Amino acid sequence: MAFTTGPLSTRMRLTQGVGAVAFGVKDNGFSFFLLIFYNQVLGMDAGLVGLALALALVVDAIFDPLIGYFSDRTYTKWGRRLPWLYIAPWPLAIMWILLWSPPGGEAPSFFGLLGIAVGVRLLLSACEVPQVSLLPEITADYDERTTLFRYRYLMGWGGGILMMVLAYMVFLSGPDGMLEADGYFAFGITGALIMAFSVVGSALGLHKLVAHPPAQRPPPFRWRDAFAEIRDAFSEKAFLIFAAGALAAYISQGTTFSISNYLNVFVWQLDQVTFPGAPELLTGLTAYPVVLFLSALLMFVVVSPLHRRFGKPYTAAGGALAAFVLGFIPYFLFLLGAWPQAGTLASTGLFYLFLVFANASGIVSMISASSMVAEIIELFEERTGERAEGKFYAGNWLVQKCATGAGIFISGQIIALAQMPSDARPGEVGMDVLSPMILLYAGVSLILALIAAFWLARFPITRESHEARLAVLNDAARTDPEAESLRP
Numbered sequence: 001m002a003f004t005t006g007p008l009s010t011r012m013r014l015t016q017g018v019g020a021v022a023f024g025v026k027d028n029g030f031s032f033f034l035l036i037f038y039n040q041v042l043g044m045d046a047g048l049v050g051l052a053l054a055l056a057l058v059v060d061a062i063f064d065p066l067i068g069y070f071s072d073r074t075y076t077k078w079g080r081r082l083p084w085l086y087i088a089p090w091p092l093a094i095m096w097i098l099l100w101s102p103p104g105g106e107a108p109s110f111f112g113l114l115g116i117a118v119g120v121r122l123l124l125s126a127c128e129v130p131q132v133s134l135l136p137e138i139t140a141d142y143d144e145r146t147t148l149f150r151y152r153y154l155m156g157w158g159g160g161i162l163m164m165v166l167a168y169m170v171f172l173s174g175p176d177g178m179l180e181a182d183g184y185f186a187f188g189i190t191g192a193l194i195m196a197f198s199v200v201g202s203a204l205g206l207h208k209l210v211a212h213p214p215a216q217r218p219p220p221f222r223w224r225d226a227f228a229e230i231r232d233a234f235s236e237k238a239f240l241i242f243a244a245g246a247l248a249a250y251i252s253q254g255t256t257f258s259i260s261n262y263l264n265v266f267v268w269q270l271d272q273v274t275f276p277g278a279p280e281l282l283t284g285l286t287a288y289p290v291v292l293f294l295s296a297l298l299m300f301v302v303v304s305p306l307h308r309r310f311g312k313p314y315t316a317a318g319g320a321l322a323a324f325v326l327g328f329i330p331y332f333l334f335l336l337g338a339w340p341q342a343g344t345l346a347s348t349g350l351f352y353l354f355l356v357f358a359n360a361s362g363i364v365s366m367i368s369a370s371s372m373v374a375e376i377i378e379l380f381e382e383r384t385g386e387r388a389e390g391k392f393y394a395g396n397w398l399v400q401k402c403a404t405g406a407g408i409f410i411s412g413q414i415i416a417l418a419q420m421p422s423d424a425r426p427g428e429v430g431m432d433v434l435s436p437m438i439l440l441y442a443g444v445s446l447i448l449a450l451i452a453a454f455w456l457a458r459f460p461i462t463r464e465s466h467e468a469r470l471a472v473l474n475d476a477a478r479t480d481p482e483a484e485s486l487r488p
Contacts (some may be wrong), residue, residue, distance in 0.1 A: 017151030019202030031257030050412020100188025245455030254407020319365030
């Protein structure tokens with residue numbers, strides 16, 4: 001049974017959500033800054049950087065199910081998840097600093113970057129998989145699970161946007177802007193501290209609720225059993241349908257995030273825009289995090305009503321389509337010559353208007369898909385009698401990380417195919433480079449949006465079927481209390 005029944009307190013929602021700040025910091029760094037740092041600042045080839053980051057994600061994704069398996073089988077007086085959340089953040093912080101200040105202050109080799117990136121991602125998984133696995137253990141309620149994910153996504157976006165604000169307005173605010181090499185060292189130190197303290201702080205806040213040993217000691221670890229159980233979990237049809245849609249959605253998100261700085265600087269020239277009467281630090285580019293946060297707030301307000309009205313699957317599918325349509329209208333108008341001059345206040349304001357609604361739609365799709373995984377856990381329990389939160393959320397991260405890696409790889413190839421010069425400056429890149437970059441990006445995004453919408457809409461678990469399944473499981477527990485006590 002879940003640790004709680006009925007509505008959760010705001011404190012509980014905030015405490016569970018604050019742990020996602022670490023993921024937001026990591027995601028912001030990898031998606032928005034890492035490619036441009038290693039390519040434009042350290043001089044590495046964009047295609048090689050994209051390949052290294054993609055391979056790191058694939059390696060990490062392979063190990064994620066094992067982390068979930070270990071987490072499910074951890075047996076301590078503090079429960080299954082807390083030991084991970086107290087230990088893993090500290091080596092994660094060290095690896096994060098190394099990522100932004102490579103030894104010698106120069107670009108590492110391809111395998112050097114790959115090794116550091118793998119280390120960061122594995123340690124982040126050791127925090128995120130146990131933490132998210134706690135969510136379906138805390139509550140079994142269909143809507144409360146959505147609420148917890150709302151807080152996690154809001155906190156995650158908040159952490160990422162905080163780092164973006166600090167990057168644009170503090171660390172990279174010098175004359176060289178995002179090409180300011182020294183600023184990335186402070187970026188890494190600050191991010192490391194925020195990541196470590198957010199995970200540990202969340203664990204401390206949840207300690208009293210979840211710090212007790214599982215009802216039954218799990219059997220000893222065996223490699224053969226580990227992979228057999230993971231394969232069994234991945235045999236759920238509902239998970240495979242979710243994975244097909246989420247894979248496309250996550251690839252699209254990874255592509256969008258990793259290419260956004262190139263588009264913001266070289267297409268929209270946001271760093272050239274100033275606001276009359278505003279402080280000098282507030283430019284079109286430094287306003288970008290504020291706009292993203294507004295879109296996260298919009299998501300926070302609309303996602304629960306959308307779930308109540310349309311259910312999670314249709315909300316996820318609709319969000320994916322809306323994100324593409326709203327996100328690419330400015331680019332199509334730009335290519336047609338029907339857009340205000342880039343680098344002006346009119347262009348920036350109109351672009352941000354579309355961005356608020358497009359990004360909110362994308363987050364709605366992501367949060368709906370993540371929340372859908374929680375319902376698969378009871379489906380699996382009904383079939384096998386076992387709860388496997390860690391394995392399914394590790395599976396979710398496997399899908400997300402492989403997809404995000406593919407998205408970063410695609411961005412690197414788009415930039416390389418468009419022949420973006422490594423010493424490019426805003427306002428000096430011609431349409432012979434910008435047009436193919438935009439068209440390649442749009443074509444990839446359209447295909448991915450259609451695939452995501454097709455599969456997410458076909459997810460078979462509805463609110464009604466989930467609540468009926470909970471009733472069956474609860475009746476079985478009351479009929480056979482001994483069986484309930486043996487549930488891990």
